[in-house]
Amino acid sequence: MTKLFASRYLPEPADPHALSGDPPPRESGPVGVLLVNLGTPDEPTARSIRRYLAEFLSDPRVIEIPQWLWQIILRGFILTRRPRALAPRYKEIWLEQGSPLLVWSQAQAQGVQQHLADGGAPVQVELGMRYGNPSVAGAMDRLRAAGCERILVVPMYPQYAASTTATAVDCVAAHAGRLRNQPELRFVKRYHDDPGYIGALAQQVSQYWSLHGKPQRLLLSFHGLPRRTVEQGDPYHRDCMETAMLLKQRLGADAGLVHVAFQSRFGAEKWLEPYTEPTLRAWARQGITQVDVMCPGFLADCLETREEIQMQCRDAFLAEGGRQFRYLPCLNNDPAWIAGLARLVKRQLAGWIP
Ligand SMILES: C=CC1=C(C)c2cc3[nH]c(cc4nc(cc5[nH]c(cc1n2)c(C)c5CCC(=O)O)C(CCC(=O)O)=C4C)c(C)c3C=C
Numbered sequence: 001m002t003k004l005f006a007s008r009y010l011p012e013p014a015d016p017h018a019l020s021g022d023p024p025p026r027e028s029g030p031v032g033v034l035l036v037n038l039g040t041p042d043e044p045t046a047r048s049i050r051r052y053l054a055e056f057l058s059d060p061r062v063i064e065i066p067q068w069l070w071q072i073i074l075r076g077f078i079l080t081r082r083p084r085a086l087a088p089r090y091k092e093i094w095l096e097q098g099s100p101l102l103v104w105s106q107a108q109a110q111g112v113q114q115h116l117a118d119g120g121a122p123v124q125v126e127l128g129m130r131y132g133n134p135s136v137a138g139a140m141d142r143l144r145a146a147g148c149e150r151i152l153v154v155p156m157y158p159q160y161a162a163s164t165t166a167t168a169v170d171c172v173a174a175h176a177g178r179l180r181n182q183p184e185l186r187f188v189k190r191y192h193d194d195p196g197y198i199g200a201l202a203q204q205v206s207q208y209w210s211l212h213g214k215p216q217r218l219l220l221s222f223h224g225l226p227r228r229t230v231e232q233g234d235p236y237h238r239d240c241m242e243t244a245m246l247l248k249q250r251l252g253a254d255a256g257l258v259h260v261a262f263q264s265r266f267g268a269e270k271w272l273e274p275y276t277e278p279t280l281r282a283w284a285r286q287g288i289t290q291v292d293v294m295c296p297g298f299l300a301d302c303l304e305t306r307e308e309i310q311m312q313c314r315d316a317f318l319a320e321g322g323r324q325f326r327y328l329p330c331l332n333n334d335p336a337w338i339a340g341l342a343r344l345v346k347r348q349l350a351g352w353i354p
C-alpha cells in the first residue's frame with residue numbers, strides 16, 4: 001500500500017527513535033525567526049523582472065479582479081512591456097551585492113541574529129521572500145533542518161495590508177500545509193506603533209535636521225493601495241496615519257511641517273490619496289522650495305524608494321520650481337532599528353525563549 005502511492009506531504013527527516021518504546025529525552029533545537037519581505041528580481045534584466053512580476057502580479061491578494069480576465073491583461077499587455085521598461089530603472093539602483101531590497105533585508109536578518117545571539121537566546125533567523133528568492137519555503141526548511149519546532153513569522157511591513165502581510169501569512173501556511181510534522185507558528189500582525197520602530201525613524205530625522213537644518217515640509221510617503229480595498233476593510237490606511245501621528249509627536253514638529261502621501265499607484269483605479277508626486281508638484285507650484293521626503297513604510301530601500309522617490313519625484317519637484325529635494329533613506333541597517341527589531345522579536349518570543 002505505502003509503495004503504491006506517493007505521500008502528499010514532503011519527506012521528513014527520519015527520527016532514529018521513532019517507534020521505539022523507550023525514546024531518550026528530545027533534544028530541543030533553536031527557536032526559528034522567519035523575516036518575510038516582498039521579493040525582488042534576481043537580476044536587473046527584463047527576463048528576470050518578467051519572472052518576478054509574473055509571480056507577484058498573479059497573487060490574488062495583490063490583484064483582486066477575476067484571474068481569468070487578469071491573466072489575459074497580465075500576459076497580453078503588462079508582461080510584454082513593463083519588464084523591459086523596468087530593467088534600466090533596476091540597473092540604476094542595483095548594488096554590487098544585488099538588489100537593494102535583498103541586500104538590506106539580509107543585513108537586517110543578520111543584525112537581528114547577532115543581537116539575539118549576543119543576548120544568549122537560542123534563536124535562528126532566516127529571510128524568506130514572498131516572491132522569488134530566497135523563498136519562504138526554503139527558509140522554513142532551513143529552520144526545520146536546524147531543529148526548529150517553533151517559528152515566529154515577522155512580515156517586514158510595519159503597517160498591516162492584505163496585499164503584503166496577509167499574503168506572507170498565506171505563503172507560510174501554504175508551505176506548512178505540505179508538511180506532516182508542522183512547526184508551531186506565531187505571526188506578527190503589525191508594529192506600526194512600536195517604540196523601537198518609531199524611535200529609530202524619529203532619530204534618523206532629528207539627527208539629519210540637526211546636521212543639515214529643517215526643510216519647509218517633510219513628506220511621509222507610504223506605498224499606496226486601491227482605495228476600494230480600504231473601503232472593504234483593509235486597516236492599512238489607519239496604520240499609516242497612526243505611524244505618521246506618532247512620528248510627528250516624537251519629532252515635536254510644528255503644525256504644517258509633516259504631511260502624508262501615498263505613492264506607486266498602479267492601474268486606472270482610484271488609490272489612496274493624496275498621491276505623492278502630484279502633491280510635490282503642487283507644493284512647488286505653490287512656492288514651497290525645500291522638502292524632505294522619507295518612506296517610513298519601507299524598511300529597506302528598493303525600486304519604489306530609490307528610483308520612484310529619490311529620482312522621479314525629485315525631478316518632478318525641481319521641474320515645477322522646487323529648489324531643494326532631500327531624500328532620507330529607509331532604516332536599512334540603522335543600528336537603532338536593528339536593536340528595535342531585535343527587541344520586538346524578543347517580546348514576541350515570550351514563553352518560547354528563557
Ligand atoms: C498592483 C498592485 C500592487 C499593490 C496593491 C502593492 C502593494 C504594496 N507593495 C509594497 C511594497 C513594494 N512594492 C514594490 C514593487 C512593486 N509593487 C507593485 C504593485 C503593487 N504593490 C509592482 C508592480 C511593483 C514592481 C515595480 C513596478 O512594476 O512598479 C516594492 C519594490 C520591489 C523591488 O524589487 O525593489 C516594494 C518594497 C507595499 C508595502 C504594498 C502595500 C502596502
Ligand SMILES: [Fe+2]
Pocket residue numbers: 223264
Ligand atoms: Fe508594491
Ligand SMILES: [Fe+2]
Pocket residue numbers: 264265304308
Ligand atoms: Fe512602483
